[in-house]
Amino acid sequence: MKEADFEGQIAIKGSPGSPYTRKMLAVLRYRRIPYRYLQTQISAQYDLPAAKVVLQPTFYWPGRDGELEAVVDSTPIIRELEVMYHGRSIIPNDPVVAFLDYLIEDYADEWVTKAMFHYRWHFDKDATQGGLMLPRWGHVTSQEEKISPMSDAIRDRQVNRLYVVGSNDTTAPVIEASYLRLLDILDTHIRSGPYVLGSRPSACDFGLYGQLTQLTHFDPTPMAICLERTPQVFAWVDMLSDLSGEFAPEDGWYERDVLPETLSLLLQEIGRVYVPALLANSAAIETGADTVQTTIDGQEWTQTPFPYQARCLTWLRQAYARLDEGDREYVDDIIAGTSIEMLFVKP
Ligand SMILES: N[C@@H](CCC(=O)N[C@@H](CS)C(=O)NCC(=O)O)C(=O)O
Missing domain, CATH: 3.40.30.10 (Glutaredoxin)
Structure with missing residues (x-):
């Protein structure tokens, strides 16, 4: 050691x-x-x-x-x-834009990861490749006799843990449709960026990038979908992997009053899938229910409650409460009609 x-x-x-x-x-x-x-x-x-x-x-x-x-x-x-560390910050200066950044980062980390985990372990082809590769990254000097049983064990363990993120036969169509919509939205939105909040990257770009490194660049099913449907997003993910040479212009993030129309598509998507998931999950945790039963995107959704995501909702509400009144009103205007406002209605 x-x-x-x-x-x-x-x-x-x-x-x-x-x-x-x-x-x-x-x-x-x-x-x-x-x-x-x-x-x-x-x-x-x-x-x-x-x-x-x-x-x-x-x-x-x-x-x-x-x-x-x-x-x-x-x-x-x-x-x-x-x-x-100072310089090249990834948190936008404007509290309104920073709030959107936090919300989108949270959606990437907590919702898009459902698609990541789902596509990795739901279909045989992907699960076989995941099982094949996961142990190898930690054991590049090991012999095949040692790795093969590890592959089987990891695959079995992860397939049995799909329930954790809410991937099951009922929720599969909801998760898959949301992945396709995300690709389409990014495909249009990044053309005015190239980053989600302007010409300068922020935390939410890296959140999306992290999940997409797997979805668009490793697991065969979602990777083929991306290459065929939105090759521009595939290129975007490659680009994000090393932005050490990128500039960090002071005025690189969008101004709160000139947000592009395509950003509202992303916010609507968050309201469509992530908001109902967060609300139903927290309600289940509060009442001690052993399943989350709700409707997402007009379809049935059922999963085991996820305590960490109840905390995510609390943190989002705290971030919203920390905004000063004027900024909060501004955020309210931006999220109006996306369903995101449902997260912040007073009980
Ligand atoms: N909220 C955490 C999530 C980290 C996370 O869930 N990591 C996964 C791997 S990507 C993990 O370690 N899961 C536990 C396991 O695989 O045993 C973060 O943002 O860092």
């Missing part, structure tokens, strides 16, 4: 098949933050502190006491990195 001394640099443990790892690597590259990427086989050689929850990615940096600490959850980590 090697002592974990990264000489003041940030270390990130993760793997290529993890959308949130890809999200954060792209953030670090764009922000030009020096880092060490500890892929599985490398991280195993270090004596690393344990995080509260075992998740990919896990970040390691010195805590208040100077000791290395293990930190998880990409959304707060992005905000923490803003404090630790």
Whole structure:
């Protein structure tokens, strides 16, 4: 075991098949933050502190006491990195635009991931490839006799965990239709960007990018769909992977009063699928129900309650409440008629 001394640099443990790892690597590259990427086989050689929850990615940096600490959850980590490193920020200056950024990032992380996990493990072809590859990234020196049983075990385990994100035969058509719509919306929207909120990338681009690295560039079913339907989105994902040379113009983000029409399509999509999922999930958690039963996009939706996503709703409401009155009114105007406003109605 090697002592974990990264000489003041940030270390990130993760793997290529993890959308949130890809999200954060792209953030670090764009922000030009020096880092060490500890892929599985490398991280195993270090004596690393344990995080509260075992998740990919896990970040390691010195805590208040100077000791290395293990930190998880990409959304707060992005905000923490803003404090630790200045310049090339990915949080828009205007609180109204920053709120939209946060909302879209959350949709990417929490809804688009349903499509990512669904397409990876729902159809045989994708599940076989996922099983084939997942253990390999951490065991490139292992012999086939060792990897094959791992492939089978991972595949079985993940197929049995599809319920966690709400992927099942009832919800499959809802998830798949939402993936197609997202591709179509991005295909149109990025042509005025190229980023979601202007000519400068923000957290939500990286959230979408992370999930799309898997959907458009790894799993065969959603990848074929993207290549055929929206090749421009495929190219966009490639571009996002390393934005170290991109500019960060002061005036790069859209002004609150000149948001492009295509952005409202994305907001409507969030209202169409993510909002009802969030509300029904939180209601189920509050009442202690053991299933979430609701209608999403006019179709039946059923899943096991997901406690983390109830917290996501609380955080979204806190972000909305933190806006000052004028900004909140502005946000209200932008989200009016998208159903997103349902998240913030007073009980
Ligand atoms: N909210 C977390 C989610 C991270 C996450 O769910 N990571 C997945 C892999 S992409 C994971 O580690 N899942 C647990 C597992 O695979 O055992 C974040 O934004 O970082």
